[in-house]
Amino acid sequence: METLIIRHGCPVDPGITDERPRTVFIRNGRIDRILTEQEESAHDLPHGDGARVVEAAGMMLLPGLADAHVHFRDPGFTEKEDMETGAAAAAHGGFTSAVMMGNTNPHPDTPERVAAMADRAGRTGIRLYCCGNITMGMAGRELTDFEALKDAGVVLLSDDGLPIRDAGLMEKACIRAASLGLILSLHEEDPAFIEQAGINRGSVAGSKGLAGADREAEISMVRRDTAIAERTGAELTIQHISAAESVCLIRDAKRRGVKIHAEATPHHFTLTEEAVIRFGTNAKMNPPLRTEADRLEIIRGLQDGTIDMIATDHAPHTQAEKAVEFTKAPSGIIGLETALSLVWRELVLPGYLTVPQAVERMTRAYSVYGLPGGKIREGAPADLVLFAPDEQWTVSDETLYSRARNTPFLGTSLPGVVRLTVCGGRIVFENRKEE
Numbered sequence: 557m558e559t560l561i562i563r564h565g566c567p568v569d570p571g572i573t574d575e576r577p578r579t580v581f582i583r584n585g586r587i588d589r590i591l592t593e594q595e596e597s598a599h600d601l602p603h604g605d606g607a608r609v610v611e612a613a614g615m616m617l618l619p620g621l622a623d624a625h626v627h628f629r630d631p632g633f634t635e636k637e638d639m640e641t642g643a644a645a646a647a648h649g650g651f652t653s654a655v656m657m658g659n660t661n662p663h664p665d666t667p668e669r670v671a672a673m674a675d676r677a678g679r680t681g682i683r684l685y686c687c688g689n690i691t692m693g694m695a696g697r698e699l700t701d702f703e704a705l706k707d708a709g710v711v712l713l714s715d716d717g718l719p720i721r722d723a724g725l726m727e728k729a730c731i732r733a734a735s736l737g738l739i740l741s742l743h744e745e746d747p748a749f750i751e752q753a754g755i756n757r758g759s760v761a762g763s764k765g766l767a768g769a770d771r772e773a774e775i776s777m778v779r780r781d782t783a784i785a786e787r788t789g790a791e792l793t794i795q796h797i798s799a800a801e802s803v804c805l806i807r808d809a810k811r812r813g814v815k816i817h818a819e820a821t822p823h824h825f826t827l828t829e830e831a832v833i834r835f836g837t838n839a840k841m842n843p844p845l846r847t848e849a850d851r852l853e854i855i856r857g858l859q860d861g862t863i864d865m866i867a868t869d870h871a872p873h874t875q876a877e878k879a880v881e882f883t884k885a886p887s888g889i890i891g892l893e894t895a896l897s898l899v900w901r902e903l904v905l906p907g908y909l910t911v912p913q914a915v916e917r918m919t920r921a922y923s924v925y926g927l928p929g930g931k932i933r934e935g936a937p938a939d940l941v942l943f944a945p946d947e948q949w950t951v952s953d954e955t956l957y958s959r960a961r962n963t964p965f966l967g968t969s970l971p972g973v974v975r976l977t978v979c980g981g982r983i984v985f986e987n988r989k990e991e
């Protein structure tokens with residue numbers, strides 16, 4: 557494998573406390589040496605024969621980001637995205653690890669299906685992980701064989717897209733998951749409170765003559781499941797928080813010692829329900845965008861660690877599927893390629909999060925799910941991102957790598973350009989030109 561040298565970037569890692577540039581030497585897929593400029597000249601290290609040298613002065617060197625929540629639609633819906641295009645989008649966004657949600661066809665509800673997916677995922681260049689389903693066919697009736705799925709390599713279990721409506725079944729799932737040390741990742745929306753999915757019940761929905769999805773759909777499920785987690789000792793992740801009350805419930809649960817994690821998507825901390833007026837079906841997602849007060853509470857949750865993971869819920873759909881009237885369009889938007897820029901614009905530049913905090917929220921999935929990566933240390937896997945925070949790029953047909961285009965940020969100029977993404981020592985994305 558080629559030797560790669562990234563010269564004079566500024567690493568962002570809790571183990572590196574000063575801001576001096578470093579040169580990172582990468583060999584055999586791992587970080588071999590990390591040297592300051594003084595150490596580099598003192599050692600007079602040969603830059604290697606045939607080594608690729610990347611100049612990184614003025615740029616930040618981040619650990620490869622991890623997304624605990626993506627939809628690559630593979631197998632079953634590859635007209636929207638597949639593992640290869642999804643992985644390319646991830647690498648463009650600075651992600652070297654991602655967990656693929658299981659609303660595919662077939663579902664990853666048996667070890668054989670998980671093994672088939674994992675085999676293909678292993679050939680994409682980045683680290684893709686499978687989640688297994690909590691219930692067979694995500695039908696909410698019969699639990700899958702958690703132990704067999706764990707042995708097949710799933711890193712978490714989820715019926716993402718659907719809640720576990722039966723509280724008794726949820727309790728059984730929690731007891732079983734706790735005994736195996738598996739985390740259940742939950743989409744919390746009770747359909748009893750939803751008349752029209754993908755739009756918040758409120759003034760914007762009202763102006764369109766729609767009843768929308770009431771915030772209670774999420775709040776009631778979060779309340780129920782934090783209580784079940786507390787009773788059973790299970791470890792849970794609450795996905796894509798949309799309502800302020802959910803943030804407060806999780807904050808309180810964490811204070812009581814409940815083992816709970818929470819995700820926020822970039823769109824839920826960037827946009828409100830007003831976006832539906834401007835972007836139509838490209839602002840339709842589950843759970844829906846809500847109000848400014850919700851958005852600000854999500855940011856507070858990210859600040860105090862109540863929400864410990866930023867996850868994109870990258871949800872590709874074809875243009876034809878989204879080019880229909882609002883009520884008929886599928887929910888979801890793509891997010892891998894815009895996530896880091898939105899974190900920069902919405903959280904770092906306004907001062908809500910420091911750079912290390914932002915990177916921590918975008919790499920927290922490593923420690924939550926026990927995945928390799930997330931550290932810029934000698935001996936660690938060489939999963940790295942070279943990020944130019946002062947440059948801009950425009951989200952467009954030409955700049956996106958996803959097969960899909962369903963994003964409200966099309967045509968938007970965003971701060972922060974990913975210049976290079978390295979996974980396991982190999983360059984998986986490189987951008988040498990201005991975008």
Ligand SMILES: [Zn+2]
Nearest residue numbers: 657716717869
């Ligand atoms: Zn999802």
